[in-house]
Amino acid sequence: MDPLFAPPAETWHPVSVKLRTLHRLVLVLWTVVPAVVVCVALALLLQWWWPVAAVAGVAVAVLVWGWFWAARNQAAWGFAENAEDLWIRHGVAWRKIVAVPYGRVQYVDVTAGPLERSLGIAKVSLHTASSHTSAVIPGIPSDEAARLRDRLTELRKTRGSGI
Numbered sequence: 001m002d003p004l005f006a007p008p009a010e011t012w013h014p015v016s017v018k019l020r021t022l023h024r025l026v027l028v029l030w031t032v033v034p035a036v037v038v039c040v041a042l043a044l045l046l047q048w049w050w051p052v053a054a055v056a057g058v059a060v061a062v063l064v065w066g067w068f069w070a071a072r073n074q075a076a077w078g079f080a081e082n083a084e085d086l087w088i089r090h091g092v093a094w095r096k097i098v099a100v101p102y103g104r105v106q107y108v109d110v111t112a113g114p115l116e117r118s119l120g121i122a123k124v125s126l127h128t129a130s131s132h133t134s135a136v137i138p139g140i141p142s143d144e145a146a147r148l149r150d151r152l153t154e155l156r157k158t159r160g161s162g163i
Helices: 018-045 050-076 114-119 142-158
Strands: 078-081 085-090 096-101 105-111 121-128 135-141
Touching: 018 050, 018 114, 018 121, 018 135, 050 085, 085 135, 105 142, 114 121, 121 142, 135 142
Parallel strands: none
Antiparallel strands: 078 085, 085 096, 105 121, 121 135
16 A cells, blocks of 8 residues: 555454445446436437437446446545544545544545445534535445444544634
């Protein structure tokens, strides 16, 4: 691991591999459905067959690229907890690491849409006074998200910085 993106003396907790599944489901829904509609319209209404092949080819290329992207994206996410901060890393080409001091956390959100709930994962968001802090961790197992929410809320109370 690149030392620039390593937390200080803590190990990274990866997000769930179900985040990969979520991204792949959304990819299929947003690629296959529009491609089928366009192909049917071109074939039945206009009776153009060569653009159907082009649209299908582009859809397949997007699906293949997105399938591999979902795995790399999921593997790039992680978080580490130490005595004073929560560290969050993400990004494949453009890596990012954020350290959020527990005392700066104003509140913690846990959200899960219908697909996330069906997969048993959630997204934890930390809110601070800074609008530039992107402290979001997607794809955390629901029980771990609840534990993290409770721990961060308790640490926020005990380590408050007078915000």
